[in-house]
Amino acid sequence: MSIETAIVALGKTLGDRVQTGESVRALHGANESYYDEVLPDAVVFPRSTEEVALIARTCAEHGCPIVPWGTGTSLEGHALAVKGGISLDMSEMAALLEVNAEDMDCRVQPGCTREALNEELRATGLFFPVDPGANASLGGMAATRASGTTAVRYGTMRENVLGLQVVLADGRVIHTGSRARKSSAGYDLTKLIVGSEGTLGIITELTLRLQGQPEAAASAVCAFPDIDSAVAAVQATMQMGVPMARIEFLDAECVRAVNAWDRRDMPETPHLFMEFHGSEAGVAEQAETVREIVSEFGGGDFGWSTAQEERNRLWHARHNAYYAVKALRPGCRAVTTDVCVPISRLAEAVTETAAEIAQSAIPGPILGHVGDGNFHAALLIEPGHEGELAEAKRLAHAMAERALRMGGTVTGEHGVGIGKKRYMEAEHGAGWQVMAEIKRALDPGNILNPGKVVEVN
Amino acid sequence: MSIETAIVALGKTLGDRVQTGESVRALHGANESYYDEVLPDAVVFPRSTEEVALIARTCAEHGCPIVPWGTGTSLEGHALAVKGGISLDMSEMAALLEVNAEDMDCRVQPGCTREALNEELRATGLFFPVDPGANASLGGMAATRASGTTAVRYGTMRENVLGLQVVLADGRVIHTGSRARKSSAGYDLTKLIVGSEGTLGIITELTLRLQGQPEAAASAVCAFPDIDSAVAAVQATMQMGVPMARIEFLDAECVRAVNAWDRRDMPETPHLFMEFHGSEAGVAEQAETVREIVSEFGGGDFGWSTAQEERNRLWHARHNAYYAVKALRPGCRAVTTDVCVPISRLAEAVTETAAEIAQSAIPGPILGHVGDGNFHAALLIEPGHEGELAEAKRLAHAMAERALRMGGTVTGEHGVGIGKKRYMEAEHGAGWQVMAEIKRALDPGNILNPGKVVEVN
Ligand SMILES: Cc1cc2nc3c(=O)[nH]c(=O)nc-3n(C[C@H](O)[C@H](O)[C@H](O)COP(=O)(O)OP(=O)(O)OC[C@H]3O[C@@H](n4cnc5c(N)ncnc54)[C@H](O)[C@@H]3O)c2cc1C
Ligand SMILES: Cc1cc2nc3c(=O)[nH]c(=O)nc-3n(C[C@H](O)[C@H](O)[C@H](O)COP(=O)(O)OP(=O)(O)OC[C@H]3O[C@@H](n4cnc5c(N)ncnc54)[C@H](O)[C@@H]3O)c2cc1C
Numbered sequence: 001m002s003i004e005t006a007i008v009a010l011g012k013t014l015g016d017r018v019q020t021g022e023s024v025r026a027l028h029g030a031n032e033s034y035y036d037e038v039l040p041d042a043v044v045f046p047r048s049t050e051e052v053a054l055i056a057r058t059c060a061e062h063g064c065p066i067v068p069w070g071t072g073t074s075l076e077g078h079a080l081a082v083k084g085g086i087s088l089d090m091s092e093m094a095a096l097l098e099v100n101a102e103d104m105d106c107r108v109q110p111g112c113t114r115e116a117l118n119e120e121l122r123a124t125g126l127f128f129p130v131d132p133g134a135n136a137s138l139g140g141m142a143a144t145r146a147s148g149t150t151a152v153r154y155g156t157m158r159e160n161v162l163g164l165q166v167v168l169a170d171g172r173v174i175h176t177g178s179r180a181r182k183s184s185a186g187y188d189l190t191k192l193i194v195g196s197e198g199t200l201g202i203i204t205e206l207t208l209r210l211q212g213q214p215e216a217a218a219s220a221v222c223a224f225p226d227i228d229s230a231v232a233a234v235q236a237t238m239q240m241g242v243p244m245a246r247i248e249f250l251d252a253e254c255v256r257a258v259n260a261w262d263r264r265d266m267p268e269t270p271h272l273f274m275e276f277h278g279s280e281a282g283v284a285e286q287a288e289t290v291r292e293i294v295s296e297f298g299g300g301d302f303g304w305s306t307a308q309e310e311r312n313r314l315w316h317a318r319h320n321a322y323y324a325v326k327a328l329r330p331g332c333r334a335v336t337t338d339v340c341v342p343i344s345r346l347a348e349a350v351t352e353t354a355a356e357i358a359q360s361a362i363p364g365p366i367l368g369h370v371g372d373g374n375f376h377a378a379l380l381i382e383p384g385h386e387g388e389l390a391e392a393k394r395l396a397h398a399m400a401e402r403a404l405r406m407g408g409t410v411t412g413e414h415g416v417g418i419g420k421k422r423y424m425e426a427e428h429g430a431g432w433q434v435m436a437e438i439k440r441a442l443d444p445g446n447i448l449n450p451g452k453v454v455e456v457n
Numbered sequence: 458m459s460i461e462t463a464i465v466a467l468g469k470t471l472g473d474r475v476q477t478g479e480s481v482r483a484l485h486g487a488n489e490s491y492y493d494e495v496l497p498d499a500v501v502f503p504r505s506t507e508e509v510a511l512i513a514r515t516c517a518e519h520g521c522p523i524v525p526w527g528t529g530t531s532l533e534g535h536a537l538a539v540k541g542g543i544s545l546d547m548s549e550m551a552a553l554l555e556v557n558a559e560d561m562d563c564r565v566q567p568g569c570t571r572e573a574l575n576e577e578l579r580a581t582g583l584f585f586p587v588d589p590g591a592n593a594s595l596g597g598m599a600a601t602r603a604s605g606t607t608a609v610r611y612g613t614m615r616e617n618v619l620g621l622q623v624v625l626a627d628g629r630v631i632h633t634g635s636r637a638r639k640s641s642a643g644y645d646l647t648k649l650i651v652g653s654e655g656t657l658g659i660i661t662e663l664t665l666r667l668q669g670q671p672e673a674a675a676s677a678v679c680a681f682p683d684i685d686s687a688v689a690a691v692q693a694t695m696q697m698g699v700p701m702a703r704i705e706f707l708d709a710e711c712v713r714a715v716n717a718w719d720r721r722d723m724p725e726t727p728h729l730f731m732e733f734h735g736s737e738a739g740v741a742e743q744a745e746t747v748r749e750i751v752s753e754f755g756g757g758d759f760g761w762s763t764a765q766e767e768r769n770r771l772w773h774a775r776h777n778a779y780y781a782v783k784a785l786r787p788g789c790r791a792v793t794t795d796v797c798v799p800i801s802r803l804a805e806a807v808t809e810t811a812a813e814i815a816q817s818a819i820p821g822p823i824l825g826h827v828g829d830g831n832f833h834a835a836l837l838i839e840p841g842h843e844g845e846l847a848e849a850k851r852l853a854h855a856m857a858e859r860a861l862r863m864g865g866t867v868t869g870e871h872g873v874g875i876g877k878k879r880y881m882e883a884e885h886g887a888g889w890q891v892m893a894e895i896k897r898a899l900d901p902g903n904i905l906n907p908g909k910v911v912e913v914n
Binding site for chain 2: 192427
């Protein structure tokens with residue numbers, strides 16, 4: 001009973017889909033954030049639910065950790081095999097299995113990415129709205145309860161996963177949820193697995209809610225004299241109940257980064273990037289309301305457009321903001337924060353954070369999905385520079401504490417992984433122990449992504 | 458260690474808030490549906506979270522079941538003390554603790570009813586949208602994952618509970634969720650407790666999302682020649698993405714009942730009752746779209762109104778439909794079904810159900826929240842008539858099986874209680890065992906509403 005014997009046993013049935021070469025392990029030992037590389041002992045590429053179940057049974061028998069891997073874009077070291085074992089790469093289970101246009105839902109395998117899904121859906125007039133920017137896998141997105149720019153209108157993975165097929169630690173396969181829009185039939189296992197980061201089960205299929213392409217869409221960009229006025233305009237917009245499709249904040253430094261990266265010439269002050277969805281009349285009405293709010297809060301020219309090309313350009317710029325920001329400091333790594341606070345505290349939270357970062361020695365552009373009260377600072381540090389890492393951690397810590405003080409959360413969308421575990425007790429109190437009790441009940445051998453989210457010992 | 462010793466111990470600290478009189482026990486042993494009366498051994502009226510925690514510790518020590526009681530309107534025998542023990546009546550914990558108008562949320566005690574909450578909110582311009590018709594307690598609504606007429610627009614308790622304070626079986630008090638609009642901080646304990654019917658914890662506080670009163674609202678009533686055309690119009694409306702605030706179906710017999718009960722004179726054919734919320738222009742646009750759909754499907758006159766009085770009259774009639782229907786057969790009891798299917802199967806499901814009931818000997822008017830694919834037949838039986846009960850059960854069983862065959866659920870909103878337990882295995886397969894594993898982890902002594910939802914032995 002050991003990791004090695006598990007890998008040998010797996011190799012016997014899965015052949016060259018169990019890989020132990022250095023380079024493939026290194027790929028699955030890296031992360032998009034600042035965590036040290038941790039190589040798994042092997043990388044396994046299943047092709048069916050039955051294979052995943054077999055892998056789970058084998059690993060359970062040998063006590064070998066299983067760490068699911070979607071596309072590896074998570075930002076808190078989620079997919080690192082910190083206790084060794086196998087990285088379970090879901091990329092060969094990436095099919096769109098079924099689209100029900102009438103019910104506006106679809107069934108998809110977890111390795112399918114959101115861009116691939118939307119590409120396949122294009123002809124149906126439907127789309128899957130959750131958009132974390134990165135071209136993440138739908139399994140990974142469900143596992144981290146991801147959201148992104150459109151959550152303000154369409155919700156997060158929490159609202160958009162209707163059901164799951166899940167392989168448990170002992171190899172049992174369960175189905176959660178149904179295709180009905182609602183149900184009161186017992187405990188909500190779908191919502192329990194969504195956000196569990198591979199620690200309770202391996203997602204092998206998802207039933208997702210789709211949206212109809214809006215009849216009309218428009219985008220708008222608006223510069224503000226300062227952070228406070230931009231964020232206050234967001235608060236007012238949300239409180240007016242305008243059904244924003246997107247409302248994103250970028251601080252001056254972020255705008256500078258985007259200008260450089262994307263060859264744009266926006267004034268280098270805080271900005272809001274916005275999108276409106278609805279009927280022709282509805283979009284016009286929404287935009288007019290927001291134009292008024294924005295001007296009330298000192299916003300500049302309301303750069304509004306219904307041209308698809310202009311919208312694409314805008315969201316391309318926003319989606320690349322993370323890389324644009326990192327390019328401000330070539331070769332750097334980013335410590336990405338992810339707080340979310342009640343809307344009423346947003347201006348205060350962003351302003352205090354910006355002031356604190358301004359006083360520190362490291363750059364930390366701020367951007368965020370402010371319609372939800374969620375924002376990030378990308379704290380840019382030199383790899384290997386202990387002092388800078390410590391400083392970034394100090395700033396990140398202050399942000400987390402502030403969010404908790406304001407009744408918010410230390411992670412609005414990225415998840416816990418290893419990076420946010422130390423705040424779980426502060427955020428959840430005894431609830432964190434309850435999470436561990438659930439983990440122990442469903443994974444008594446602690447083989448599913450051990451070391452993440454909860455503390456079971 | 459027994460129920461009696463627990464009750465004595467509780468009496469020592471809570472005095473006359475531990476009641477063992479016949480009449481109060483009988484009140485808490487009755488139910489709105491057809492289940493036999495089951496008297497609890499005592500009824501306890503806590504006034505604070507601390508008291509609930511103390512009660513839990515005492516009952517855990519003595520192995521005494523605790524069955525939370527909101528207003529007792531649940532329809533599947535949920536709140537019956539089928540294993541004896543205490544009925545924990547939450548009516549003395551009914552305060553509205555806090556309203557955050559800016560964040561559009563509030564904190565409330567579980568015994569507060571939805572009507573009382575909305576009464577208190579009136580001056581704020583906000584309202585709590587979930588509306589099961591019955592004036593249920595918010596704790597009971599969360600515990601059953603209730604919904605009702607407005608879920609099609611505003612979601613169910615699943616979407617509208619942001620956080621909870623919960624007393625666990627061992628007396629620990631946990632807080633779930635936060636006031637942030639979203640979070641990825643670990644397992645979603647809020648959603649696990651919502652819908653758990655008092656079997657995993659006792660809800661002692663709820664943080665609820667509120668909605669702004671719509672700028673404009675309108676109602677509409679429309680008669681259809683037959684069931685099929687009415688339901689097909691609903692399908693088309695939903696597929697067009699019209700953001701209906703309410704869209705309710707009543708079959709001809711239901712309309713007859715409402716006419717009699719409410720002194721109306723609607724044509725006795727299937728009807729849709731509708732409501733629109735939005736801006737003035739938005740409401741007009743929605744209504745126009747639906748008017749066109751409805752006439753395409755052979756609907757009659759589109760009786761539309763923006764008058765508050767007319768709207769109130771309409772929803773008063775709808776809310777009393779259950780009692781109106783029962784009045785069709787004086788002295789009867791109702792076996793209420795509650796299936797929910799994917800929208801694409803709705804017309805088929807309703808038509809087949811109606812045909813089957815038409816062939817049976819008992820009346821069973823059909824009505825439902827069809828925008829969600831959810832409908833009920835109220836099967837009216839003579840109390841004590843074994844043959845009729847058996848026939849009602851046969852019809853209810855056929856509906857449940859049909860819903861499962863169509864990818865739906867046996868309970869869209871009422872919950873499992875004792876009545877739907879026998880379908881849990883068919884609906885969830887091995888997932889039902891997982892629910893039991895969670896129950897065992899959180900309530901090892903099986904003292905919280907034992908015998909409901911899951912099977913732990
Ligand atoms: C540039 C950039 C921008 C980003 N912006 C956003 C954003 O706006 N919003 C947001 O929410 N996130 C954002 N992220 C973070 C990241 O994209 C999300 O966390 C995403 O959901 C991760 O998906 P993935 O497929 O890459 O998962 P991975 O990183 O591969 O895995 C993430 C976690 O999920 C688990 N997992 C993966 N697949 C499965 C499965 N099938 N079953 C069970 N568990 C599984 C893994 O074990 C791991 O714990 C961003 C990341 C980058 C690099
Ligand atoms: C006329 C009529 C119409 C109805 N229409 C609808 C409808 O449209 N939609 C709908 O969803 N339902 C409907 N119902 C059913 C019922 O109103 C709901 O199930 C409601 O949510 C029950 O709330 P309650 O306060 O009466 O709970 P109770 O019946 O008192 O209890 C229900 C369950 O919740 C548990 N519980 C209660 N309080 C707590 C607490 N604080 N903590 C933990 N557990 C608790 C109880 O133990 C029990 O298991 C209707 C009922 C009637 C009689």
